[in-house]
Amino acid sequence: MAESTQGRYVEPGQEFNRDTNYIEDRITRDGRDGWPVEAGRYRLVAARACPWANRSIIVRRLLGLEDAISLGLPGPTHDKDSWTFDLDEGGVDPVLGIERLQQAFFARFPDYPRGITVPAIVDVPSGKVVTNNYPQITLDFSTEWTEFHRDGAPDLYPEHLRAEIDDVAEKIFHDVNNGVYKAGFAGSQRAYERAYDTLFTRLDWLEERLAGQRYLVGDTITEADVRLFTTLARFDAVYHGHFKCNRNKLSEMPVLWAYARDLFQTPGFGDTIDFDQIKKHYYIVHSDINPTGIVPKGPSDTGWLTPHGREALGGRPFGDGTPPQPPRAGEEVPPLRD
Structure with a gap:
C-alpha cells in the first residue's frame, strides 16, 4: 500500500520505508538557491496534526518569526492527493488563494511525482512551493532568519x-x-x-x-x-x-x-x-x-x-533569552479537555 501525502510506502511482509526525498532548495541570507530571506514573502504551510509540521510551528513561535513568515493551517485530514485548507472560509487559503497544497507544488513542478507533504514553504508572489525539506526548514529558521528573530529569541542550534x-x-x-x-x-x-x-x-x-x-x-x-x-x-x-x-x-x-x-x-x-x-x-x-x-x-x-x-x-529553557509572547489571534489552539 502507498499513501502519497504521507510519504510512506510498505508492501505486505516488508518493513515500512519513508520517502525522504524532498525539495532541497533553501531560503538563505545570500539567496544562493534563488530564494533570499525576505520578510513577508513566504508562507509556512503546516498542519497541526502532523508531527513533522508541528516542529516548524514550534520553532517559528520560539524564534518570534510570526511577522516575517505567515502561517497557513490545513485541516487534520486529507485525501490521497493533497492536504486541503478546509479550516479556512470557503476551503481556500486566504493568502495563497488555493484549496489544495498540491496546487503550489504543481505551480512549480507540473509533474511533481512525490507526496504532497507538510511542512512546506510557499513563495507567495509566485504561488510556487520552495521547499518541503522539513529537517532543514527548522535549522534554517534558526540560522538564516536571525535578522528577523524576536528580541530574546533562544539559540536552538548553538x-x-x-x-x-x-x-x-x-x-x-x-x-x-x-x-x-x-x-x-x-x-x-x-x-x-x-x-x-x-x-x-x-x-x-x-x-x-x-x-x-x-x-x-x-x-x-x-x-x-x-x-x-x-x-x-x-x-x-x-x-x-x-x-x-x-x-x-x-x-x-x-x-x-x-x-x-x-x-x-x-x-x-x-x-x-x-x-x-x-x-x-x-x-x-x-x-x-x-x-x-x-x-x-x-x-x-x-x-x-x-x-x-x-x-x-536546573537548566534555563531559553538560555539568555525570554519566552515568546502568547500565540497571535487566529493561531490559538483549543483548551485541553478531560
Missing part, C-alpha cells in the same frame, strides 16, 4: 553543540520519530516486533539520559528537544493504540513523561498542540489501520498540566 544535537536527533529520528511509523505500518509480524523493540530500547535510553539533565543537549532547549517533543505529544493519544506501540504509555515512563510535560508547559510548545486534530488525522486518514474511522474519545488531556518537578534539575 554552534558549539551542533555535532551532539545532530547525533542525538539522528538517533531519535530513526528509532522514535520514524520508529513509531515503522511499527504502525509494518507489513509483517517480524518487522513490527523489530520496530517495537528498537523504539522502546531508545525510549529507555532517553529515560536514562534525561534522568539527570533537564534537556537533551546542554542546559537549554535545542532543536533536539523540539524533534523529540512532537512524537511524545502524540504517543498516548495515537501511537500507543493506533500504532500498537503498547509496551507502556508515555505517562508510565516517569522521566520522559515529566520531561514531556515540562516542554508542554513551556510557551511555544503546548500552545501549538491540538489533540483533537491529531487524533482525527491518524484515525480517519489511516483507513487501512482503522477502517471504521472511529476516533477515540480519550485519553484525557489535562494530565499535561500537572506539575513535573523538572526545575530541580
Whole structure:
C-alpha cells in the first residue's frame, strides 16, 4: 500500500520505508538557491496534526518569526492527493488563494511525482512551493532568519553543540520519530516486533539520559528537544493504540513523561498542540489501520498540566533569552479537555 501525502510506502511482509526525498532548495541570507530571506514573502504551510509540521510551528513561535513568515493551517485530514485548507472560509487559503497544497507544488513542478507533504514553504508572489525539506526548514529558521528573530529569541542550534544535537536527533529520528511509523505500518509480524523493540530500547535510553539533565543537549532547549517533543505529544493519544506501540504509555515512563510535560508547559510548545486534530488525522486518514474511522474519545488531556518537578534539575529553557509572547489571534489552539 502507498499513501502519497504521507510519504510512506510498505508492501505486505516488508518493513515500512519513508520517502525522504524532498525539495532541497533553501531560503538563505545570500539567496544562493534563488530564494533570499525576505520578510513577508513566504508562507509556512503546516498542519497541526502532523508531527513533522508541528516542529516548524514550534520553532517559528520560539524564534518570534510570526511577522516575517505567515502561517497557513490545513485541516487534520486529507485525501490521497493533497492536504486541503478546509479550516479556512470557503476551503481556500486566504493568502495563497488555493484549496489544495498540491496546487503550489504543481505551480512549480507540473509533474511533481512525490507526496504532497507538510511542512512546506510557499513563495507567495509566485504561488510556487520552495521547499518541503522539513529537517532543514527548522535549522534554517534558526540560522538564516536571525535578522528577523524576536528580541530574546533562544539559540536552538548553538554552534558549539551542533555535532551532539545532530547525533542525538539522528538517533531519535530513526528509532522514535520514524520508529513509531515503522511499527504502525509494518507489513509483517517480524518487522513490527523489530520496530517495537528498537523504539522502546531508545525510549529507555532517553529515560536514562534525561534522568539527570533537564534537556537533551546542554542546559537549554535545542532543536533536539523540539524533534523529540512532537512524537511524545502524540504517543498516548495515537501511537500507543493506533500504532500498537503498547509496551507502556508515555505517562508510565516517569522521566520522559515529566520531561514531556515540562516542554508542554513551556510557551511555544503546548500552545501549538491540538489533540483533537491529531487524533482525527491518524484515525480517519489511516483507513487501512482503522477502517471504521472511529476516533477515540480519550485519553484525557489535562494530565499535561500537572506539575513535573523538572526545575530541580536546573537548566534555563531559553538560555539568555525570554519566552515568546502568547500565540497571535487566529493561531490559538483549543483548551485541553478531560
